[in-house]
Amino acid sequence: MKTDISVRxxxxxxxxxxxxxxxxxxxxxFMEGLPIFKRVTLFxxxxxxxxxxxxxxxxxxxxxxxxxxxxxxxxxAMISVPLGVMTAIYLAELAHKRVAEIIKPIxxxxxxxxxxxxxxxxxxxxxxxxxxxxxxxTGLNLFNAALxxxxxxxxxxxxxxxxAIYSVPTALKEGSLALGAxxxxxxxxxxxPASISGISMAIILGMSRAIGETMVVLMVxxxxxxxxxxxxxPVRPMPASIAAExxxxxxxxxxxxxxxxxxxxxxxxxxxFNIVADQIAHKYRQTGExxx
Amino acid sequence: MAETHxxxxxxxxxxxxxxxxxxxxxxTLESSFNRVHGRRKRIQQVLFxxxxxxxIINGMGLFMVVFFIAWNGWEAVTWEFLTQAPTDSMTKGGxxxxxxxxxCLGIGAIFVALPIGIASAVYLNEYAxxxxxxxxxxxxxxxxxxxxxxxxxxxxxxxxxxxxxxxESILAGVLTLGALTLPVIIGSTExxxxxxxNTYREASLALGAxxxxxxxxxxxxxxxPGILTGAILGLSRAAGETAPIMFTAAVFFTPTLPTSPFSxxxxxxxxxxxxxxxxxxxxxxxxxxxxxxxxxxxxxxxxNLVAIVWRARLRKKIx
Numbered sequence: 233m234k235t236d237i238s239v240r241x242x243x244x245x246x247x248x249x250x251x252x253x254x255x256x257x258x259x260x261x262f263m264e265g266l267p268i269f270k271r272v273t274l275f276x277x278x279x280x281x282x283x284x285x286x287x288x289x290x291x292x293x294x295x296x297x298x299x300x301x302x303x304x305x306x307x308x309a310m311i312s313v314p315l316g317v318m319t320a321i322y323l324a325e326l327a328h329k330r331v332a333e334i335i336k337p338i339x340x341x342x343x344x345x346x347x348x349x350x351x352x353x354x355x356x357x358x359x360x361x362x363x364x365x366x367x368x369x370t371g372l373n374l375f376n377a378a379l380x381x382x383x384x385x386x387x388x389x390x391x392x393x394x395x396a397i398y399s400v401p402t403a404l405k406e407g408s409l410a411l412g413a414x415x416x417x418x419x420x421x422x423x424x425p426a427s428i429s430g431i432s433m434a435i436i437l438g439m440s441r442a443i444g445e446t447m448v449v450l451m452v453x454x455x456x457x458x459x460x461x462x463x464x465x466p467v468r469p470m471p472a473s474i475a476a477e478x479x480x481x482x483x484x485x486x487x488x489x490x491x492x493x494x495x496x497x498x499x500x501x502x503x504x505f506n507i508v509a510d511q512i513a514h515k516y517r518q519t520g521e522x523x524x
Numbered sequence: 525m526a527e528t529h530x531x532x533x534x535x536x537x538x539x540x541x542x543x544x545x546x547x548x549x550x551x552t553l554e555s556s557f558n559r560v561h562g563r564r565k566r567i568q569q570v571l572f573x574x575x576x577x578x579x580i581i582n583g584m585g586l587f588m589v590v591f592f593i594a595w596n597g598w599e600a601v602t603w604e605f606l607t608q609a610p611t612d613s614m615t616k617g618g619x620x621x622x623x624x625x626x627x628c629l630g631i632g633a634i635f636v637a638l639p640i641g642i643a644s645a646v647y648l649n650e651y652a653x654x655x656x657x658x659x660x661x662x663x664x665x666x667x668x669x670x671x672x673x674x675x676x677x678x679x680x681x682x683x684x685x686x687x688x689x690x691x692e693s694i695l696a697g698v699l700t701l702g703a704l705t706l707p708v709i710i711g712s713t714e715x716x717x718x719x720x721x722n723t724y725r726e727a728s729l730a731l732g733a734x735x736x737x738x739x740x741x742x743x744x745x746x747x748x749p750g751i752l753t754g755a756i757l758g759l760s761r762a763a764g765e766t767a768p769i770m771f772t773a774a775v776f777f778t779p780t781l782p783t784s785p786f787s788x789x790x791x792x793x794x795x796x797x798x799x800x801x802x803x804x805x806x807x808x809x810x811x812x813x814x815x816x817x818x819x820x821x822x823x824x825x826x827x828n829l830v831a832i833v834w835r836a837r838l839r840k841k842i843x
Contacts, residue, residue, distance in 0.1 A: 236736050239735075240735075243646055243651055246644055247647035247652075249644060250661065250664045250668045250710070253706070254664050254671070256679070257675065257679045261678060263682065318578035318579075322572075322575035326575055335579055335583060338583050338586055339582060340832060341828055341829070341832075342582065342585060342586045344761070344764070344824055344828040345764075346765070346766070346793055346821070346824055348764070348793040348796050349764075349793075349796070351797075352796055353589050386582060390582070416571045437670070441670075444673065444674070446672065446674040447766045447793075447797065450767075471674040474677075475674050495674070495678045498675060499671065499672070503670070506666055510663055514659075
């Protein structure tokens, strides 16, 4: 009995590791990031329009980077949400079991593609194509980055939405069909409303993945730290800025601290996304017909 | 009286006229029903075709990337390419140090994440009772899974490289990647534990085994194949990541293979990134870039395929 209790305590302690790591990430981000606010105010940092960290005097305004991150994420969501949700509906409701058994692993493999390879694909295939097709000065731009990012978030959106659609009680579906509704009417008016919380969670997590994705935006977004005005403008989202500049920033200089502070902003963005998703998952958890 | 009334009505020939009228009504009803129903059917066909197209686009996406890289890369991948170090300031030669480096990092990360991940999953699935504590732990794991990879890189730089004084080294990279793969391992281990039938546990407990004995000798062995599948998935995830090792372990070029945990290291994903964006001659090294990408894809997708097939078999067995 005594060993049982001690074993239980050991497992409990280890299970806290994830929280501990999360906590440490926050501590060290803040430790290395906060010193920048001795140089600039929080407002200047967040809403300053110029990011020239290496000129003298340097400008540490990450507003263009934040805007770039948001723009890239939203545009990619416009592509990945319809694609992901529709594929999920197809897999959960329409596809034959055999077909679904082939497509599901494909979606999983899509999720497993290393981001650097997708970035590389965007550089050598999509960028020249965009440049020729739209006559823009560079194919490495906001749209290209969004397109490649949707590659990365579709699997997340698809597999989580599919789970949500699966968990809708069959009784609801049968009731609707028995009343004379067609399959698609049942889908759009019964199944989708019933699984909307799970689907919105999937969308939020997919967007969270897109906003934090680094290699893709580093390689194909173009890298210009300016406020985007069109879809074909080169941009510099936050992760790209951190990854590209950390090597050249002098250790514990202003630039270094500014990059860590950018990391804090990025971290808080994804934290917010994840907490919202968690809230949705808990508040609207589907437990049966009764909770509708 | 009523009967005669009806009879007279019948005789007067009103009935056939009425029947005729209602037939007409039914006909129009039927045709409008057919029209509406036809429209509903067409909408259904169009919608379902859209859904099917979306699924096809997804499949095509994967196929296009893999096909394109394989088409351009297969010529570059020779025996020499796999077994030699880069030469002529990385414009010729092979990628052996990168393959070794990626394997070191991936396997090391699994060795860090696997014990912690399994123990966490055992606690969550076997010991924890629903409540606030469990909720907080789960929230922590979900949020850890959502932390951007570049933020893991920053964390590794600030904590392992600087604060712990490891410097840019395999060790720092392995620990950073270990933290990153932890949620993957926890998730897949939990799935494996859930798949162990409760009768196993009950039988063991009924025979007088303690909870720990039950977990140790019944539940974990039964879940082992599933846990290993998760480990392969975690390994492939760690092998494909670039941003977390950029500041913690990977370098542009090292002349020798790693000799200690404190060596710097070359890695496949970082190699692709450097060659494609910052190499001395980007166009001239294209074949090398395609070749390296092909090796990385083959490694990662190969591991995933093994895991997926293995898991499918396990699921069938359990059913």
